[in-house]
Amino acid sequence: MNCWQTLTDYGLRSIGIGERSLPKTDINICDQIVLIGSGMIWNVYFAAIALILGFFAATSLAFARNSSLSLVRIPASVFIFIMRGSPLFIQFFIVYETFVLLPKFGWNLNFGIIEITLETRWLTRAWLGALLVLFLNTTAYSAQIFYGALRSVPLGDIEAGRALGLSERQINKRIIWPTMLRLAWSSYTNEAIFLFHATALVFFSSFPAWQQKGDALYYASYFADKTFNPFVPYPIIAGYFILFTLFIIIIFGLINKKLNRHITKN
């Protein structure tokens, strides 16, 4: 089997398109590169969705934490403390166990309502359950970063806005929000990279991979087990991660440039 054949057979294997059975004997380097790359689809999916949704949730949460209303501030601070103070690995377990227990509750409480049972079943699947954990985790970490930036928005800028007769709403939207993003952006880039790397943990999160549709690490450890040779699959997955990390750095760099376009350079 040549490499092109492998690509068409296994290129989209991780989302269930193509050959059903994984290669078991005569595993060549092409199989490994293609299947691990196919698994990367899931890592990119988790990272992209969690980051995009997490960005909006985190900026709102940062404002909530900065709120003068203690009813808003305290829950936001507690959420951030719990998510930042505990390991992601444990969070995966807790959420998975909760979701596994949910259908039993759901069945008892809403006997006969099909919608509820369907929803809770999906929560135990990685595409939704693990995504939810990653989303909550990145929301908390990013919210802390944005909160720190929010606190260091120069007072003079806000006063200038007031002097120009902007309303509080306009000040929030036109001065505080963009300045906060600009100040936070380099730390936020790091958080995005960390989150992307954290998607590798989904493999161990006890959310099962259905019909061998796994993430990149699922296939990498599959090959490492089958061939007893860790020196091929792990460098391949490392290579993929380096590639996508560079991609994140470039995209976030472009956004950073846009956020800083009004700043005079020395």
Add this chain to the structure above:
Amino acid sequence: MFDFCTDPNALESFSWWSCYLTTGKHINFYISFFVVFALLIVTVPLILIFAFAGALLRQSKILPLRWIGVIYTSMVRGVPDIIFFLFVPIALDQGIEYLRHKAKCSDWTETIRQGNDFVVCQAAKMPVGSSAQWIHETYGFFLAAFAFSIVFGAFAANTIYGALNSVPNAQLETGSAYGMTQRQVFMRIQLPQMWTYALPGLSNLWMILVKATPLLFLLGVEDIVYYAKELGGTKTARFTYPHADWRLGYFIVLLIFYLGLSWVSEKFFDHLTSKVSKGQATLSGSS
């Protein structure tokens, strides 16, 4: 544990719990919390060694050495730590066995990599097949600790490299002007002052390290996650203490443990920061 625990089925709730929570396996669970601290104690000195080696290599004047330093310190930015945790112990294990094989079994004619198998002679097995169970476990633990040290050493090397360069150059020049050698300038001026710049990064890293400790479970070490899974799983009536799936409860205990650890660490580092920045010409030092 207690005398009245002989027949758990006959017990009322309070005494049932006091018996349940003191079974041999629960005692092992409590002891396994110390595995977390053991890992931290073993890895922190190793991390600092790797970090200094990495930072010094990176500012080495010899080009190949500098490349090694740059590759080492930047690899953790591109590759998830979890992949190193999976790769390094296996690679190290196979590497050690390969070397021992070469040294001890020179008359061995077969190749080591037979297709899908990794075969070395009996004498080269590490640890030797006949050794006790605890030796195997300790060996596994140290392989894991080594993997942690390599990864976090690279993170810390970045921090220390930055901190070494943050010490004002004028101070180093002053040292040279007083006739100190390069070594003296490094030991007496650069190194002691570096800590105040390195501390925010290192404290951050400590928090990440603490939160990475449950990953020990993935490396086959019987740590708190292992016991939480074991003890929490459903126990049928055949067991002495039957109960439903209590894993959620056990994991919440772990969550509280980690939250406490993070909270104590944060307080400690706040204290330390105010201590090292005393007398420094920075904003926090002057107040």
